[in-house]
Amino acid sequence: MKRLLALTASALCLGLSACATDGSRSEPTYEAAARNELVSTNYRAADVLLGQLRNLDNEGPMLVATLVNIDALERSSTLGRLVSEQVAARFAQQGRAMVELKLRHTMYMRRTEGELALTREIAEVARQHNARAILLGSYGLSGDMVFVNLKVVQPGNNLVLAAYDYALPLNREVRSLLGLPG
Template identity: 40%
Template sequence: MRRLYPLMLALLLASCAQYQAGSRNPLIRTSYDAADQLVQLTQPTLPKDAPLIVATFVHLDHLTEAATLGRVLSEQVATRFTQMGYPVVELKLRGSVFVREGKGELLLSREVKDISLAHNVQAVVVGTYATSPDKIFLNLKIVRPQDNRVLSAHSVAIDLNETTQALLLSEPS
């Protein structure tokens, strides 16, 4: 048993190192920082006793479509809100949300209030992105669904590189 302790410690440290490596990834870090900024800028502050919804981030010019990039970014933002202690409603388990195969959870405005009421949701995190030859511009908002009031907004420019280009192009046909 004594011989197993060093092995178990090494495995534990290796798994921690892998987690740290993921949080250092530039795309993940950008998503986490954007979520942090949204929370810091929100007026009034968001209490942690009511849930949030994070919708799939969509292309600014095609609001009913999202490439894998939009789905990945919204998942990362939802992860960060969860890490900060906010209860996040998982939309992929709901049948009443507009979900297109390979497109993600695209909230139709008429459904936001219904879903919000059903889950006592205090806010919805929405986002759009647009691309230029060298950047992806991501715009995020926290919106109160009862009156569509924007409680917080934050914009980020992400480098268009091999990884982000692949996520943009991986949209299913």
């Protein structure tokens, strides 16, 4: 009888483990979403930039441009747009005036690319808003990482006021935001 129970338990364990590896996954929970590190990683990057800008005056708003793929500067992705949005949100939370370019009808925008602007056009928008700086950046893919470069640049003379580099894991989530297969 004990032997039969042991065999039944072993078969049950094997069956359960087969179910766990059949490729199906359970839906994410709110708790798992709250533990997600993408937002906090981008907020930390924004905090580093803000620390570098601490000695600069906070007069005049900042523009935000979508992060672009470093290998194709005219293209972005959901990841590039999301990182820009999250970093801009953190700047606003810390008291920086941020100009939302998506609300401009005259801004050069591609529906799938975000706020990618021609250099002369971004300079004109900066002038119209009396913007003191532009938050911009790029990302590049490696085998298992996405390297992100963020900069705060002064319009007109292109002087870099702050810069920060960091890496994101090229996991399933980030692959999805880049539009890459799982």
